[in-house]
Amino acid sequence: MMGEFFRQFKIPLVVGELFAGILLGPTFLGKYFPEISAFFFSKEGNVPIAINGLTSLSVIMLLFVAGMEVDLSIIRKQGSTALKTSVLGLILPFGLGYLIAFYFTPLFGNSNYSDRNVFSLFIGTAMAVSALPIIARTLMDLGIFKTRIGMIIIAAAMFDDIIGWILFSTIIGMINEQSESNTLLTFGLTVLYAIGMLTIGRILINKSLPWAKRNFSWPGGFLSISLGIAFLGAAFTESIGIHAIFGAFIAGIAFGDSVHLQEKTREIVNQFVTSIFAPLFFISIGFKVDFLLNFNLQVVSIVLVLAIICKIAGAGLGALWGGLSNRESLAVGFGMNARGAMEIILALLALQAKLIGEELFVAIVIMAVVTSVMAGPMLSWLLKVKPFNQAV
Amino acid sequence: MRNEGNSFAKIAIAVAFSPRCEAMLAEARLLHQRFGAQMFFIHIGKKSLQEEQYLKHLLHRFELDKGNNQVVWEEGEPVETIIALTQQLDIDLLVAGALEKESLIKFVLGDISRQLSRKVKCSMLLLTEPSTHPKGFSHLVVEGTDHPKTENTIAVAVEIANQYLAGTVSIIQESDPGKLALIRSEELKENEAEERREQILKEEDEKLEEILRCTDCGNLKVITERIEGKPGYVISNYARLKNADLLVVNSPDKQLNLLDRVFPHDIEYALADLPCSLLIVHPKEKAI
Known part of the structure; x- marks a missing residue:
């Protein structure tokens, strides 16, 4: 309901869902009405276990759906401009994020980071990711989704997604495996899984879908198959030491790439996950920390400024290098700057892994919200286009 | 913007001395008749008297040895040489025979016709079942x-x-x-x-x-x-x-690769398993 309320003001649903979580969590209900909060959301017994389980399932499914939105052919077709946008849009935020976090670690809050290198790698990754659904929606709003510039942004964001999750999975692996050889092994396995799933796995899924279409009920059976693939991918990667989310994400790409997957089927899988599990997940974010208590203006400002400048500069320079005009390049930079749900998922997983503290978690969530909300107006201003619903 | 007059004034046929050679030249005759095009018969390989005479015989049989039609016989790497020739001769349409499916090795390396279709800068017609009576x-x-x-x-x-x-x-x-x-x-x-x-x-x-x-x-x-x-x-x-x-x-908007x-x-979906003959239309510079 809160999401729907925010949507009326053209604010992304996810912001409303986060806000609902903040109201119901320790920030408001827990602080001012602790008895009611304890009655509904007990912190003892099976409730926290159930909530954690639900969060894990939600993240796996959200990443599977995010993977389904990645279209490898768009990446291949957009050629060098998209690749340059994506590569610089990754390298610059990642590099600067890493260096600043490594040399100025205290700027990021009062947490006691056990491994500065791993922490800095995470900051680099957090600065580098983009949120494809928010970007796609913004481009649609402005009516530039199908234009050259729209497709470049989409392709670059898709590529960023793949590399971003490879990086993050490796970092999560590094938390458990401290020796260098194991880190390399984790990275190697991550890349190997991605290649295997996107080639052999993708072909197998594509070949088996017509059979499933004939023999399974629709949409129930098909939904089971798609989520089965997601959980199998997640379980497999978890078993070889890579985080489950990566398995689900890559499985989503392989599944979404099938020529036998129809729009209606995609929609059903998407709606099932985004209407039921996404709200639960984003509300649960508000339960994790006290947002007011952990609001540190310095950390929020640094994360926000660093994220915005690095991403706009990186993706913008990449687009410029790819041959776009100054204004178009800046627009690409702002388009790629939206972080949305992906950044929030990344932050939550890092918090769970004790890689970041609560102050930094709050700062990253705020950064994700701000960058998502500002993408539309900035793109509209730079490209001088009116949003879809305002078109004359 | 509109395509005015004859789109294919110069047509090149990639000739290979395979069992389909005769059928390819029969198809060439039909194209020649329909479009009134100048025909170029390109073969990449060492000249041998036997092959030269066989080609002459076929061209004569299909009445393709008249007018300003030409036989171009070159040595070198087939794909690159043919592409260079199509540019040099300002060819509008390149025609080659193609099997419906590629073998696994060919999938990796790409057979000549498919490699051409991915790289050539003019329109290309891949004939899956050329016939002696087209x-x-x-x-x-x-x-x-x-x-x-x-x-x-x-x-x-x-x-x-x-x-x-x-x-x-x-x-x-x-x-x-x-x-x-x-x-x-x-x-x-x-x-x-x-x-x-x-x-x-x-x-x-x-x-x-x-x-x-x-x-x-x-x-x-x-x-x-x-x-x-x-x-x-x-x-x-x-x-x-x-x-x-x-x-x-x-x-395709860009050169395709592995x-x-x-x-x-x-x-690429069509090239992986050709459903029928395939015409890839490459716009002439002035057309777009």
């Missing part, structure tokens, strides 16, 4: 995607259909479910999502209608159809199901 094309399936090249591709397809007195031309618009899914954001109400989807499809329909209005289709039976599915795969599948004899598509075969898109 019948031309009776049902053409044409790409109608919203793309700057489509207008020229449709004009060329209509010209071919008119020349060959084809019965039907099916123009297929492909709706990519991946892109449509991105449009259907969870942020939108059901009616808003549907409205946007309809708006996009309507714009595409109007563009196609405008192209067809400006194209002289004569007495041709032109069918337009929208099919949901992966671009390239859908149209290829449609051509197979409808037993079409020629699939006409836009040329990665495009591993992660196929558009034309």
Whole structure:
């Protein structure tokens, strides 16, 4: 309901869902009405276990759906401009994020980071990711989704997604495996899984879908198959030491790439996950920390400024290098700057892994919200286009 | 913008001394007759008296040794040499025979015809079943995607259909479910999502209608159809199901390589398993 309320003001649903979580969590209900909060959301017994389980399932499914939105052919077709946008849009935020976090670690809050290198790698990754659904929606709003510039942004964001999750999975692996050889092994396995799933796995899924279409009920059976693939991918990667989310994400790409997957089927899988599990997940974010208590203006400002400048500069320079005009390049930079749900998922997983503290978690969530909300107006201003619903 | 007059004034036939050689030259004669084109017969390999005489004999038999037709005999790497020759001779259409499917090794390396189709800078016709008694094309399936090249591709397809007195031309618009899914954001109400989807499809329909209005289709039976599915795969599948004899598509926007075969898109779906003969229309510089 809160999401729907925010949507009326053209604010992304996810912001409303986060806000609902903040109201119901320790920030408001827990602080001012602790008895009611304890009655509904007990912190003892099976409730926290159930909530954690639900969060894990939600993240796996959200990443599977995010993977389904990645279209490898768009990446291949957009050629060098998209690749340059994506590569610089990754390298610059990642590099600067890493260096600043490594040399100025205290700027990021009062947490006691056990491994500065791993922490800095995470900051680099957090600065580098983009949120494809928010970007796609913004481009649609402005009516530039199908234009050259729209497709470049989409392709670059898709590529960023793949590399971003490879990086993050490796970092999560590094938390458990401290020796260098194991880190390399984790990275190697991550890349190997991605290649295997996107080639052999993708072909197998594509070949088996017509059979499933004939023999399974629709949409129930098909939904089971798609989520089965997601959980199998997640379980497999978890078993070889890579985080489950990566398995689900890559499985989503392989599944979404099938020529036998129809729009209606995609929609059903998407709606099932985004209407039921996404709200639960984003509300649960508000339960994790006290947002007011952990609001540190310095950390929020640094994360926000660093994220915005690095991403706009990186993706913008990449687009410029790819041959776009100054204004178009800046627009690409702002388009790629939206972080949305992906950044929030990344932050939550890092918090769970004790890689970041609560102050930094709050700062990253705020950064994700701000960058998502500002993408539309900035793109509209730079490209001088009116949003879809305002078109004359 | 419109394709005026004859699209194929210079046609090159890639000649290989295979069992299909005779059939390829029979097809060449038909093309020559229909388009009144200057013909070039390109063979890459060492000249041997036996092969030279055999080619001469075939050209004479199919009445292709007259006028300004030429035989070009070169040595070198086949794909690069043929591409260089097509540019040097300003060829409009390159014709080659092709098997329906590639073997696994050929998939990695690419057979000569397919390699040419991925790299050549002129239009290319891949004939899957060349015949010594060619019948031309009776049902053409044409790409109608919203793309700057489509207008020229449709004009060329209509010209071919008119020349060959084809019965039907099916123009297929492909709706990519991946892109449509991105449009259907969870942020939108059901009616808003549907409205946007309809708006996009309507714009595409109007563009196609405008192209067809400006194209002289004569007495041709032109069918337009929208099919949901992966671009390239859908149209290829449609051509197979409808037993079409020629699939006409836009040329790729960039040179294709092994990665495009591993992660196929558009034309690669057709090249992986040719449903029928394939014409890849490459716009002339002045046309786009």
